[in-house]
Amino acid sequence: MLKAIQILGSSSGFVSHRLKPHGNCGLSFVSISTKPSSSSSSRTPTTKNSLLSPTLSVRKGPCLRAFRVSLTRCESNPDGTSSPSSVAFQSNGNTRKIKFCQLCGGPTKHEIPDGEEKMRAICTLCGKISYENPKMVVGCLIEHDNKILLCKRKIQPSYGLWTLPAGYMEIGESAAEGAIRETWEEASAEVEVLSPFAQLDIPLIGQTYIIFLAKLKRPHFAPGPESSECRLFSLDDIPFDSLAFSSMLVTLKLYTEDRKVGRPKFHYGTINKRPGTSPSEIRAYTLDYHMLS
Amino acid sequence: MLKAIQILGSSSGFVSHRLKPHGNCGLSFVSISTKPSSSSSSRTPTTKNSLLSPTLSVRKGPCLRAFRVSLTRCESNPDGTSSPSSVAFQSNGNTRKIKFCQLCGGPTKHEIPDGEEKMRAICTLCGKISYENPKMVVGCLIEHDNKILLCKRKIQPSYGLWTLPAGYMEIGESAAEGAIRETWEEASAEVEVLSPFAQLDIPLIGQTYIIFLAKLKRPHFAPGPESSECRLFSLDDIPFDSLAFSSMLVTLKLYTEDRKVGRPKFHYGTINKRPGTSPSEIRAYTLDYHMLS
Structure with a gap:
């Protein structure tokens, strides 16, 4: 779906955070330790305690107590407009x-x-x-002959860069049905969903990615209207330098790490864009609250 | 949050499905085998192939190719109104x-x-x-001294019935942060999220439940404004006959089954209300596409 795909571009943005040191935690372990409060300004996520892939870009050093104050976004707006906007995010979104x-x-x-x-x-x-509530983006990580299927984008944002087939979940379908539909629309591939693989929240832009492991029902795929090319990549050949979005970078890093040691697990995490970085810098994020199941 | 809680009542509803037999599948194994199509009316989920708890109410016999045509809902409307409505659901939601x-x-x-x-x-x-897109309801399954924490609802719908603390995820927060916030609001409990436990889609009403396992940071809890009582229940004493919603029934059944054999896993599934059943019949569902990770 065209609109759904455009929204994937919004995983990038400029954000202004006010950060306050809050205790210490190690590099390899993070999780949530939040003191809830009736004041929205005192929602206080810190990090501690659950396993993170050491190859991921993670928040190092002292845990941070983050108070999001305001942000300026430049993104494809989920409502269909595409323009820079400045909003008081934590208090009222759009x-x-x-x-x-x-x-x-x-x-x-x-x-x-x-x-x-x-x-x-x-x-x-x-x-x-x-x-206004966060929206779910659903997609498939398709395994075939020890390779995975990626689509090269034929639309903006991130024109010419690679992504997993994914798009907005619709009313009346499940996440798995939505992921199957998006895969059909973008890669003309009929897939069977095998298991949930990742939930990645991006609070900055009010999106949650739900990614399933899947397999081809028959060995056929072809570019849909929004893709210029669909191709199977072996794990060693994944184009990590030409991926479209931070969410895809995190998903594929987690997947390749899992594959090195065995069967993929289920991952939950929060992708937080680093303050002051540009939308195209898809590596400028921290993966926080990473938990496995 | 009051509004968020009211929405939980919409996990019940009247639905009219037209169902068409499509192949065969066993009782104990279900998953997704969908032939995507460019026509929304031919989205065709069937069931096959992933483990289901035998104690759950599952779709038996031949797999069904479901064509949702229309439905009449009676629910708390996510937009804040509360009235019966008749909508062509598959094509346009509300x-x-x-x-x-x-x-x-x-x-x-x-x-x-x-x-x-x-x-x-x-x-x-x-x-x-x-x-319009589905909304996420986030909540915590809190373990303490081999018991779990439930809240008795002091508001409609399902007044006087038991639930896990849960509510709508907000823009600007992660699912885990939202679950922690809702737990604070409904049970005055400060919790640390431990791991993701379940994602349960309810396509009929455009909701997805995200439930985390959590623990109390200190042994204190008390009813919030929407609860008349908060209580710890041992697994043998969970009030299965007095639960508020199908989503909570499924979550607690999955949890108690997991606990019988060891450590809880991560569950994905779709809750489909049985056609012609009333909102208060929280057992009148099938859990489809159940997958573990």
């Missing part, structure tokens, strides 16, 4: 962009509703609250 | 409810955009397409 009610067309006000903690767009006529 | 553009206030038309396959609400003034 809520201020919501000027009118979808149900009655009334103008909105932006307030924190009774019993809640976040700013929302509230219709001044009918009272409807417009909620 | 798209027809979107009458106006959130950006410019212009009236919408409902069409399939060029290059897409699903009906969308498109602004007749600025051209913005309003996308």
Whole structure:
């Protein structure tokens, strides 16, 4: 789906973080140790305690207590527009962009509703609250003859770079069904999903990647409308220098590491873009809260 | 968060499916074998090939090729309204409810955009397409002294019934951070997330549950505003007859089964409500596409 694919470009962005040291933790172990609070500004993730692949770009040294204050994003907007935008992210996402009610067309006000903690767009006529929530991007890591299938993008962003087939999950389908559909649309490949492989949250842009291991039902694939080429790569030949998105880089690093020692596991993690880095710098991230199952 | 909790009630609903036999598969093994198609009406999940807990209510007999045509839902609407609604689900979700553009206030038309396959609400003034996507509900399964922590709901739906602390994931947080926040809000408990435990999609209502195993950082918990009681239950005492939602029933069954044989695994599955059953019949489901990792 065209729109879904464009959104994958939004895994890059400029972010301004205010970071505060908070204790110490080792390099090889990270996890979540958060002191919840009724104030959204005091949500305080720190790192400790669950295994990280040593080859991954991880947060080193002292654990960091992150207070996201604001960010400037340059991304393909999930709502279909594509323009730079500056938003107060932690408090309201894109809520201020919501000027009118979808149900009655009334103008909105932006307030924190009774019993809640976040700013929302509230219709001044009918009272409807417009909620915004993260979106799921679903895709397949297809194994065939000890190789994996990648697609070269024929659309922006990341034109000409390689990616796993993936796109937005739709209402009315499961994540696995969505991953199968996206694989068909982008690589004309009929696949059977084998197992869940990774959930990678990208809080900065409100996306969660759900990646499944899959196999070809028959040895056929061909570029869909958004791909210029589909190709099988052996693990040693994966084009790590020509990947489209941080999410794909993390997924493929985790996969190749797992394969070196045996069967792939299930990975959960959070991809946080390094402050001040450009959208095209897909290696400028930390993988935090990495947990295996 | 109040609104988030109310949405959990929408795991129940009335659904009308047209089902078509498609091959055979055994009882104990199910997975996805879908022939993708460019037509949304021919998305064809069938079942085969991945382990299911024998104690779960599973789809038996011949695999089914499901064509969801339409459904009538009675649920707490994720947009904050609470009323019965009849929608053409597979084709457009609640798209027809979107009458106006959130950006410019212009009236919408409902069409399939060029290059897409699903009906969308498109602004007749600025051209913005309003996308709707599934939402993530995040929560914690908290282990303490070989017991687990449950909350008795003090709000509708499912007033007086037991649930794990869980609610909608927000923009700007990871799934794990959201699960920790919801646990704080509903059980006043500070937890550390240990590992991902389950992803359960509910395509009928466009929700995906992400449940983490967690532990108390200190032995304190107390009912939040939406709970009348929080209590630790040993595995033999889990109130399976007084649970609030199908998603919680599935999660706790998977967990107790895993605990009988050792360490919990990661589970992916799809909860499909049985056609013609009422919202309160939380056992009237099939767990399809169950996969372990």
